[in-house]
Amino acid sequence: xxxxxxxxxxxxxxxxxxxxxxxxxxxxxxxxxxxxxxxxxxxxxxxxxxxxxxxxxxxxxxxxxxxxxxxxxxxxxxxxxxxxxxxxxxxxxxxxxxxxxxxxxxxxxxxxxxxxxxxxxxxxxxxxxxxxxxxxxxxxxxxxxxxxxxxxxxxxxxxxxxxxxxxxxxxxxxxxxxxxxxxxxxxxxxxxxxxxxxxxxxxxxxxxxxxxxxxxxxxxxxxxxxxxxxxxxxxxxxxxxxxxxxxxxxxxxxxxxxxxxxxxxxxxx
Amino acid sequence: xxxxxxxxxxxxxxxxxxxxxxxxxxxxxxxxxxxxxxxxxxxxxxxxxxxxxxxxxxxxxxxxxxxxxxxxxxxxxxxxxxxxxxxxxxxxxxxxxxxxxxxxxxxxxxxxxxxxxxxxxxxxxxxxxxxxxxxxxxxxxxxxxxxxxxxxxxxxxxxxxxxxxxxxxxxxxxxxxxxxxxxxxxxxxxxxxxxxxxxxxxxxxxxxxxxxxxxxxxxxxxxxxxxxxxxxxxxxxxxxxxxxxxxxxxxxxxxxxxxxxxxxxxxxxxxxxxxxxxxxxxxxxxxxxxxxxxxxxxxxxxxxxxxxxxxxxxxxxxxxxxxxxxxxxxxxxxxxxxxxxxxxxxxxxxxxxxxxxxxxxxxx
Numbered sequence: 001x002x003x004x005x006x007x008x009x010x011x012x013x014x015x016x017x018x019x020x021x022x023x024x025x026x027x028x029x030x031x032x033x034x035x036x037x038x039x040x041x042x043x044x045x046x047x048x049x050x051x052x053x054x055x056x057x058x059x060x061x062x063x064x065x066x067x068x069x070x071x072x073x074x075x076x077x078x079x080x081x082x083x084x085x086x087x088x089x090x091x092x093x094x095x096x097x098x099x100x101x102x103x104x105x106x107x108x109x110x111x112x113x114x115x116x117x118x119x120x121x122x123x124x125x126x127x128x129x130x131x132x133x134x135x136x137x138x139x140x141x142x143x144x145x146x147x148x149x150x151x152x153x154x155x156x157x158x159x160x161x162x163x164x165x166x167x168x169x170x171x172x173x174x175x176x177x178x179x180x181x182x183x184x185x186x187x188x189x190x191x192x193x194x195x196x197x198x199x200x201x202x203x204x205x206x207x208x209x210x211x212x213x214x215x216x217x218x219x220x221x222x223x224x225x226x227x228x229x230x231x232x233x234x235x236x237x238x239x240x241x242x243x244x245x246x247x248x249x250x251x252x253x254x255x256x257x258x259x260x261x262x263x264x265x266x267x268x269x
Numbered sequence: 270x271x272x273x274x275x276x277x278x279x280x281x282x283x284x285x286x287x288x289x290x291x292x293x294x295x296x297x298x299x300x301x302x303x304x305x306x307x308x309x310x311x312x313x314x315x316x317x318x319x320x321x322x323x324x325x326x327x328x329x330x331x332x333x334x335x336x337x338x339x340x341x342x343x344x345x346x347x348x349x350x351x352x353x354x355x356x357x358x359x360x361x362x363x364x365x366x367x368x369x370x371x372x373x374x375x376x377x378x379x380x381x382x383x384x385x386x387x388x389x390x391x392x393x394x395x396x397x398x399x400x401x402x403x404x405x406x407x408x409x410x411x412x413x414x415x416x417x418x419x420x421x422x423x424x425x426x427x428x429x430x431x432x433x434x435x436x437x438x439x440x441x442x443x444x445x446x447x448x449x450x451x452x453x454x455x456x457x458x459x460x461x462x463x464x465x466x467x468x469x470x471x472x473x474x475x476x477x478x479x480x481x482x483x484x485x486x487x488x489x490x491x492x493x494x495x496x497x498x499x500x501x502x503x504x505x506x507x508x509x510x511x512x513x514x515x516x517x518x519x520x521x522x523x524x525x526x527x528x529x530x531x532x533x534x535x536x537x538x539x540x541x542x543x544x545x546x547x548x549x550x551x552x553x554x555x556x557x558x559x560x561x562x563x564x565x566x567x568x569x570x571x572x573x574x575x576x577x578x579x580x581x582x583x584x585x586x587x588x589x590x591x592x593x594x595x596x597x598x599x600x601x602x603x604x605x606x607x608x609x610x611x612x613x614x615x616x617x618x619x620x621x622x623x624x625x626x627x628x629x630x631x632x633x
Contacts, residue, residue, distance in 0.1 A: 157368060163336055164370035166357045168384035168435060178383075182374035 029241070032234035049235035056228075057220040057236065061243075064217035067130060068199040071137040075195050078138075079145035080188060084180060086146065087153040101146060104139045109204025112139060116209065130214050136205040141198050145191040152187030153180070186254065193251040200244060217243075284313035284471035285348045285438040287333060292343035294328050302328045303495045305343070311487075312348075315465050315472045319482040320492030320518070327443060329492075330475045334441050335360045347438050363432030367444040369424045371416040377427050378403065378412040384435035402430040405464070422453045429461070433468065440465070440472040446481065458484055479519050483507065491515045513630050516560040521628060523566070525559045525598040529629070534559075536622055537576035537597070546627035556632040563591060563605040565626035574619035578602075583612050594618060 032050065035043040082101075086094050104112055116136060121127055158180065165175040181188070203218040210219050217240060225233040286309065293305040303325045310316045318326035331337040333345065335357035344353045352360050363384075364370075371380050381402050385395045403409040406426040416424060425445055432440060445461070446454045462485050465472050476482055482489050483503040491498045491506060491514075499511040510516035513524070527534040531554065532544030543559070571577075578594035581601055590606040597620075604620060606612060 156373070157370070160366055160368055160370040161372065163334075163357070164364065164366060164431075165372070165383070166336075167334060167362055167364035167441075168431070169358050169361065169387040170383070171358055174387065179372050179374070183372070185374070 028234050029238050030234075031231060032236070032238040034231060037230050037234070049231045050238065053224070053232055053235045053239060056232075057215075057217075057224070060215045060220035061217050061239070063130060063214065064200050065243075067134055067137060067216060068196045070130075070134050071141055071199040072192055072195050074134070074138045075142050075145040076188070076192065079142055079191065080149055080181065080184070082142075083146045083149035083153055083184075083187075084158075084176070087150050088158060098146075102143045105143050109136075109140065109202070110208055112136065113205045113208030128211050128213065133206055133209050133214055133216065136209050137199045137202060140202060140205060141195040144194045144198060148191030148194060149184055149187040152184050156183055186257070190251065190254050193247055193254065197244060197247045197251065200247070284469055286310060286312040287439060287471060287473075288344075288346040289329075289333070289339075290344045290346075292329075292332060292339040292345065294325070294332065294337060295340050301495060303332075306497050308490065308497070308500075310471060310473065313469045313471055314487045315474060315485055317482040317486030317489045318473065318475045318492060319477070319479060319486075319489050320498075321477055323494075324492040325495040326475045326477075326490075326492045330441050330443055330473055333439065333473060334362050334364055361435070361438045363435070363437035363440045365425070365428045365432050365440070365442045365445045367447050369416075369421075369428045369448075371424055371427055371431070373416055375416070376412065377408065377414050377416065377419070380416065380427055381431045381434050383431065388435055398434055402434045406430045421449050422457060425449065425457060429464070433464075433470075438471070440468075440470050442472065442474045444475055444477070447476075447478075454481075461485065483519075491518060493518075510560070510628055513558060513560060516628050516630070521560040521562045521565070523561050523563070523598075523602045524600065525561075525602075525622075526632060527557055527559055529554050529557050537574070539575045539621075541575065541622070541624060543624050543627060543629060545624050546629050553629075553631055558630045558632045559622075560628045560630065561622065561626055563603045565623055566597075566602060566604045566620050567623055568604065568606055568610075569619055569621050571619045573621055575621040576619070578618055578620060580612055580614055580616045580618060583614065592618075594620070 030041065031037045033045050033047065034041060035046045035048075086098055113136060116132070117127075120132070120135075126132055161179055161183070162175050165179045170178065201218060202216075203222065206216050207219050207222065210216065215223065221233070221236050221240060224236045288310075289306070289308045291305050291307060292303065293301070294303040295301050308329070318329055320326045328337060332339055335352070335355055339345065339353065344351065346352065347360065372383065375383070378399050381399045382395055385398060390398070399412075400409065403412055406429055408423060408426045408430065411419065411423060411427070416427065419427065428445070442461075446457055449457065458481055465485070474482075474485055476485075483506075486503055488500060488502055489506050490500050493512075493514050499506060499515045501509075506515065507519055510519060510521065517524075525536075527536065527543075529543060532542055533540055534543050534557070535541075536543075546559070576597045578596040580592055581595045582593040584591045585608065588608060590608050590610060590612060592604045592606050592612050593601050594604055595601045612618070
């Protein structure tokens with residue numbers, strides 16, 4: 001194929017756009033490993049800032065990971081059965097419930113946090129524990145889990161599958177765990193990755209809800225930007241990046257696998 | 270559900286008789302799906318529920334399965350057991366669905382083993398039974414395949430094997446062949462027929478296809494708008510339909526209005542004795558409707574003819590020529606002709622009714 005001038009013009013534009021987005025990321029990452037960012041790279045490369053971040057904020061990072069796992073646990077236990085009910089018993093009540101469930105995504109995180117503070121702020125043991133932040137995270141991420149699982153569930157003929165299993169003698173729980181859950185696995189996996197990613201990165205809500213002892217990774221990041229030298233903030237970003245990237249890539253892979261058309265069936269001989 | 274050895278033994282017997290007494294079904298929105306009816310199915314019998322969509326045939330099947338419950342006052346017995354209030358899990362039925370309902374997360378063998386696992390059959394025996402089932406359905410080479418790698422015909426074979434493996438008391442088949450193409454449908458139908466005879470299991474088969482019903486049923490129940498229109502052997506249904514609806518549904522869709530006096534009627538311009546078309550179910554003097562299939566009318570010479578008609582359409586079906594003619598009754602009538610004969614559109618033809626192939630109903 002002969003390439004025209006238009007092709008090269010488009011190529012240039014695409015490359016420029018990519019650079020526009022990628023350069024700040026590279027700059028930020030480099031700043032995290034530069035001895036003195038104001039002198040530039042000539043000052044030399046170092047891992048010092050990374051270690052310093054680790055010393056200062058390791059607890060925040062671990063708290064974030066712990067919160068993400070706890071949040072995943074709660075959304076799995078609550079979200080999968082919820083999705084099942086929403087798909088299996090469609091009606092006005094379930095529709096209304098679904099809307100309610102989605103509300104926390106639409107409302108600004110700050111407002112949601114404020115509501116939580118007004119209602120439960122006085123319960124001191126709860127207010128100061130990580131469970132308070134977990135509550136916010138669950139409210140915010142649950143709709144993503146439910147949506148993701150419900151989408152897969154409504155694509156399979158759950159009613160007939162269940163009837164098939166029931167005719168073979170399987171009671172409700174057996175049907176649920178041997179037929180419904182395994183077949184909803186793609187949705188559950190995608191939802192799980194989404195929940196973990198959102199929980200690790202959540203800032204709005206968490207910033208309002210946190211106490212000095214319950215600081216999460218993004219809250220610590222804001223803290224580092226505001227009060228530490230630029231190199232430390234950048235090193236922090238680098239750590240965050242390393243944590244979140246594998247999750248995002250896994251999510252992309254899962255999404256691709258889900259959208260592939262079903263394999264063609266073999267012909268009858 | 271308890272699995273006493275005694276119960277398992279009984280399932281291996283010829284089959285379970287099923288009795289439905291005074292069963293009716295009204296749905297939550299108030300629609301009456303089934304008028305109250307009684308129906309008994311003999312042990313080991315294959316009963317076909319036949320009718321157009323919305324006639325209630327699937328509702329009966331689902332009531333027997335335990336997926337729907339009869340209105341208060343109805344009772345369902347499997348042999349001596351009253352199963353009216355039992356859920357589907359407790360009834361030990363085998364079910365085959367139009368959409369197969371195979372579990373996509375399991376292999377073919379795992380699908381077939383599912384019911385046995387639920388029954389807590391020991392692994393060695395389970396594996397053995399799964400192998401037997403797969404061999405019987407000629408799908409043993411597919412044991413480790415995933416179900417999404419199978420064709421429609423293979424899937425339905427797996428579904429059959431899965432339903433039969435736990436030795437159910439009754440096998441329920443809900444339009445199992447509807448999703449398959451015509452050629453495969455006939456082949457699988459033959460296989461299912463042989464299988465049901467071999468197992469001697471009580472089977473209830475729902476279909477809207479009268480050919481399928483004739484081929485499979487020991488008895489056929491023809492359903493119309495929530496009521497049983499006729500129960501009988503395929504021959505009875507075919508030869509002596511009780512109502513115009515049944516006649517029409519099993520293929521006698523040509524209809525003529527005549528007045529019968531002392532067993533004779535004026536067909537076109539000829540007075541013919543039609544009393545030979547009367548049967549145990551129907552036929553009497555008075556204003557009547559004559560129903561007949563495409564072979565109930567024949568082309569003939571002008572001298573023998575009852576009617577003179579005009580050819581409206583001709584379709585070549587291979588083994589015969591199906592000709593639509595106008596001018597005999599109010600509606601056009603279909604006639605079969607020799608496939609090698611030449612019939613042209615608009616041609617004037619002579620034809621006569623074959624009295625033995627008519628069914629006569631009093632007109633209302």
